[in-house]
Amino acid sequence: MSGNKKDKTLKQDEIDALFQAARAPKAEGAAAAAPADPRSKAQPYSFSRAGQISNEQMRAISLLNDIFARNLTHNLGAWLRSTFEVTLVSAEQIPFNQFIARIPELSYVCSVRLEPLRAVSVLQMEMAPAPSIIDLLLGGAGAAGQLRELTDIEESILASVVEVICRELSAAWEPVGLSFHYEQRQMHTQIAHLMPVSEKTLCLNFEVRMEEASGLMNLAFPAVVSNTILHRMVGDWTRQRSHNPETRKRMRENVGKAAVGGALQLPPFRVLAREIEGLEPGAILRFPLASSRPAEFRVAGVPLFGATPVRRGEHRGAHLATLHK
Known part of the structure; x- marks a missing residue:
């Protein structure tokens, strides 16, 4: 009997084993209740966020339209022969009715067709x-005027500017296969018929600055652009590509052989018509510029340096002085 009582005495490791065995069914039950694949776990979903543009897509959009803003600044500024600066302010996704609510009553609104999406x-x-x-386009100095409705002639002139804007948009968006075509001006009462008012639009906001005036330019894209184009944009613009040193060297050499237009010229100024009428060979025309004012060295129409004309041997040259900012 004493041997049997001694045999019933449990050691510490046996006691630990009993406790582990007692807890095992609960642990196994909890494991059985948990899903094997954490990806199969149900997650809350908000239908109001369906079709939202991701942060990665928005960065790609900003990069693309920064290029458009720079190109429009240079090309339209050269056409107007005046300071013209375009800057991307923001890119956001908002309902079309919210975009309409932001439009001032006195503004220029037009429809632009996107091809090949129609x-x-x-x-x-x-x-x-x-x-x-x-x-400026009528030959003036670009003076600011009173805000009013445009005449038919003024509307036609501004439409030609919009066509330049569409051309620059097409050039910037060419990598994603989109081209922009000006259709016609839309009255305020017609805007709501261009797309469903509840549709989510991609809204790009630009600031336009001139010497005498500044204002905003906004562009609203329909949802079809977001659904069919933006994923391609992210793949094309955010993919990191690297070339080997030999390729980069060859590319730099080939670019260095490209010829670009250059000119050394005085800054723009105005001359009275009666002074031009009385000109004859040997006459001296006085410019409204100080003698200390340097000329401008321009490349492809863009002023890079203030410079002074010089001679080097049998060739003309430009002594570069100040760097344009």
């Missing part, structure tokens, strides 16, 4: 820069 986007410009643009 979709319509909306371009809206504040009227503040319009008088300066029109005055």
Whole structure:
């Protein structure tokens, strides 16, 4: 009997084993209740966020339209022969009715067709820069004017500017296969018919600055652009590509052989018509410029340096002085 009682005495390791065995069914039950694959776990979903543009897509959009803004600044500024600066302010996704609510009553709004999607986007410009643009294209100095509704002639002139904007948009968006075509101006009452008011639009906001005026330019894309184009944009613009040193060297050498237009010229100024009428060989025309004012060395129409004309041997040259900012 004493041997049997002694045999019933449990050691510490046996006691631990009993406790582990007692807990095992609960642990196994908890494991059976948990899903084997954590990806199969149900997650809350908000249908109001369906079709939202990701942060990666928005960065790609900003990169693309920064290029558009720079190109439009240089090309339209050269065409107007005046300071013209375009800057991307923001890119956001908002319902179309919210975009409409932001449009001032006195503004220029037009429809722009996107090919090959056969979709319509909306371009809206504040009227503040319009008088300066029109005055420049009519040969004036670009003076700011009173905000009012455009005449038929002024509307036709501004439409030619919109066509330049569409051309630059097409050049910037060519990598994603989109081209922009100006259709016609839209009255405020017609805007709501261009796309469903509840549709989510991609809205790009630009600031336009001139010497005498500034204002905003907004562009609203329909949802079809987000659904069919943006994923391609992310793949094309955010993929990191690297070339080997030999390839980079060859590319730099080939680019260095490209010829670009250069000119050494005085800054723009105005001369009275009666002074030009009385010109004859040997006459001296006095410019309204100080003698200390340097000329400008321009490449492809863009001023790079203040410079002074010099001679080096049998060739003309330019002594570069100040760097344009």
